[in-house]
Amino acid sequence: MSGVALITGGSGGIGSAIARWLAEDGFTVLVGYRSNEEVAEQVASSCNGKAEPVRIDVTDEDSIAAAIDRAGDLGGLTVLVNNAGITSDALLMRLGTDDLDRTLDVDLRGAILASKAAIRPMLRARGGRIINVSSVVGLRGNAGQTAYAAAKSGLVGFSKSLAREVGKKGITVNVVAPGYVETAMTDALGDEQRRALTDQAPIARAVTAGEVAATVAFLASDHAAAITGAVIPVDGGAAA
Amino acid sequence: MNKEQITDRFEEILTGTFGVPEEDFAPDASFEALGLDSLDVVELTLVVEEELGVKIEDEELEDVRTVQDAVDKVADKKAAVSA
Numbered sequence: 464m465s466g467v468a469l470i471t472g473g474s475g476g477i478g479s480a481i482a483r484w485l486a487e488d489g490f491t492v493l494v495g496y497r498s499n500e501e502v503a504e505q506v507a508s509s510c511n512g513k514a515e516p517v518r519i520d521v522t523d524e525d526s527i528a529a530a531i532d533r534a535g536d537l538g539g540l541t542v543l544v545n546n547a548g549i550t551s552d553a554l555l556m557r558l559g560t561d562d563l564d565r566t567l568d569v570d571l572r573g574a575i576l577a578s579k580a581a582i583r584p585m586l587r588a589r590g591g592r593i594i595n596v597s598s599v600v601g602l603r604g605n606a607g608q609t610a611y612a613a614a615k616s617g618l619v620g621f622s623k624s625l626a627r628e629v630g631k632k633g634i635t636v637n638v639v640a641p642g643y644v645e646t647a648m649t650d651a652l653g654d655e656q657r658r659a660l661t662d663q664a665p666i667a668r669a670v671t672a673g674e675v676a677a678t679v680a681f682l683a684s685d686h687a688a689a690i691t692g693a694v695i696p697v698d699g700g701a702a703a
Numbered sequence: 704m705n706k707e708q709i710t711d712r713f714e715e716i717l718t719g720t721f722g723v724p725e726e727d728f729a730p731d732a733s734f735e736a737l738g739l740d741s742l743d744v745v746e747l748t749l750v751v752e753e754e755l756g757v758k759i760e761d762e763e764l765e766d767v768r769t770v771q772d773a774v775d776k777v778a779d780k781k782a783a784v785s786a
Binding site for chain 2: 583586587628632
């Protein structure tokens with residue numbers, strides 16, 4: 464597999480690691496960002512290979528189409544990593560409807576819309592890879608993250624269904640479910656919460672963004688052509 | 704390019720890229736009868752675009768059911784371009 468890889472949420476901790484890894488593997492990388500252009504530019508320039516930032520708001524179909532057009536200019540999209548995600552943590556009784564909508568909109572609906580737009584260029588390329596970044600929380604649940612967990616487990620059903628639709632066209636659709644990774648998004652957690660999360664994992668430590676990126680890169684490679692509809696936890700065993 | 708030539712190109716594409724058995728090909732055959740699902744038909748429009756230089760939009764596929772429907776659509780578009 465070669466061509467252009469688009470990573471949504473490419474300016475974040477996991478997204479930037481994925482961008483660097485795919486650039487290293489020879490893909491032309493589009494580092495997707497919604498608002499953080501400066502960071503996305505830094506990520507692109509830190510890639511060892513061809514990379515550039517591209518604005519993509521996954522809640523907006525026109526924005527998705529523009530990013531995919533840019534991939535077309537660079538040779539055609541072959542890899543889509545749906546990594547953009549937000550979380551709105553609150554016990555369900557206290558979860559605001561706006562927060563619920565926003566979380567489902569970005570984490571689930573956004574991945575579905577981006578995947579829909581990616582299929583045409585992948586048909587044209589006679590193959591492709593869609594990799595959806597879920598979470599251990601989508602597999603085993605977490606108090607205070609009902610909306611996030613619903614969105615992240617929604618990606619599993621979505622991916623398995625799409626895998627069945629496009630498999631014979633050489634397009635694979637898989638889910639990577641990271642466990643607790645230390646990034647800017649998890650900085651908001653207190654020490655106690657952090658300890659509780661690492662205690663849940665048999666490896667008794669946080670997962671690194673590089674460990675997640677390596678798994679994504681494997682799924683994007685030719686070696687993974689027979690893997691589709693799979694859910695691969697990279698969580699130190701937390702969901703085991 | 705006349706309709707007969709366009710039909711010949713469709714036959715080549717369908718029997719080549721899409722593996723339709725030659726004996727099954729007929730201009731009045733529906734894509735469904737030839738074993739093409741909706742995703743195959745979208746892929747077919749991409750191949751047609753590359754090889755014949757005619758772009759067929761998704762919404763135009765609604766009234767394309769048979770090979771002949773597609774040939775007519777391509778012929779109309781070719782005529783519009785050269786007119």
